[in-house]
Amino acid sequence: MTYCVGIRLNAGLVFLSDSRTNAGLDAISTFRKMMVYEKAGDRCMVLLSAGNLSISQSVREILQVEKIPAPDGGEPITIWNARSMFDATRVLGAAVRRVYETDGPALRAAGIDFNCSMIFGGQIGDEGMRLFLVYSAGNFIEATRETCFFQVGESKYGKPILDRVLTPSTPLDEAAKCALVSMDSTLKSNLSVGLPLDLLVYRNGDLKAERIVCIDEKNPYFKMIHDTWGQRLREVFEGIEHPEWSGDGATAEFPLMVESERYETMRKITHPGEKIV
């Protein structure tokens, strides 16, 4: 499978992807899922992809040369001349649709879904940074202040920590750490997500990608996160008081056995068919 996360903050953008692919449990491989499209000083765009690898690789290739008509009838729009990330993302949507035209019918005939979802974000010229989630139909949504991150692939194991930590004002390094913790939880619970990771942190206004690192199992920082997070989580867990079942419950600071005002305590079924409270 795959796990990728893209985050848009006031201070910049964070992208993190794993690199495991599988065609069945007995066909596990390593493929990078991050791609950087850059014209230093002019634009920097990052693409993370999940889904069918043949589709996403084709999309990535085609994206470099895809064109959409300009509304004023002028020069067609590419990712290299687009004047906004919105337009660049429309080009990406067109690339997805081009692969669908080419491969969709044969995939459908083979009983395979046209499955592809992508996170695309970056900055062009003076425009603010933008972050998009692109679906397999080529349509897309954009991150906002209320929802400042997108995930694709195996997103659930790693979502709680993102939900708890991230806001638009989160500093870049803290968000990068948060993405790595989120990835660590995902790696622990789903074997089909795996190292190495690609991490890219983009600072608002840079218009080039300088902070990129490939993280394998020997990376000191990721090892520290992996070891520390699990251990601290256990410590916090142990620091929370156990539930108090004692009959009266009056001794516990936070009693558990409190009758609900709205719901009865569950009834048992005893012997055939007879119910008691």
Add this chain to the structure above:
Amino acid sequence: MTYCVGIRLNAGLVFLSDSRTNAGLDAISTFRKMMVYEKAGDRCMVLLSAGNLSISQSVREILQVEKIPAPDGGEPITIWNARSMFDATRVLGAAVRRVYETDGPALRAAGIDFNCSMIFGGQIGDEGMRLFLVYSAGNFIEATRETCFFQVGESKYGKPILDRVLTPSTPLDEAAKCALVSMDSTLKSNLSVGLPLDLLVYRNGDLKAERIVCIDEKNPYFKMIHDTWGQRLREVFEGIEHPEWSGDGATAEFPLMVESERYETMRKITHPGEKIV
């Protein structure tokens, strides 16, 4: 949706279920998903169910009177006379198959999956406690020392903490707390899982269920868990050092920008088609 978890420890069993059901996002209801079948001093069995509510309610009803043939041609086996939890679970499997016979064809004709998964555990007489996961075909697997818990429904958000904390030697109260933390993470990330919760803690050898509580939004213990866990998680997160991007990286105790020996740092694509390292 639903989230239920059942845990088998040396000290006993823990069961926790939410109570939200939905037939589409605009049809949210509250239904309890835990059922206790008890003959005090002889047997105590607990059933948690996920999936199509009409199926699981029918199974629960039929389970009280379902019979399977005894291998010696004697009196048919019911959950009330079964001499092992294995046999009782076979009766549950038969109840699932009976509902499938009755409702399966009409559901299929309506394009609805026969979707039902259940956790069933307890203790009968002198036998050790046992815990089973029953699938919609009526087949089942049993928890072991290596895998001491089962989840049904929306399991992913809440799995990391179970993976990190639970072993067969975990004390009962700690496991109950762990289940509640797991539920709290799930409630936070999936609106289709909701209060009230039913929590049941069974001590090895009791042969009756004494510790049952219905937890609503006012329960002091669950409120404490909810408030404390989120806050402490943030504190732990903040206590972990941020990644160090400085050029040389020599100053950081756990440097991030370390070159992988196995994988290159990602290449960028610059201008149409040209690739640089």
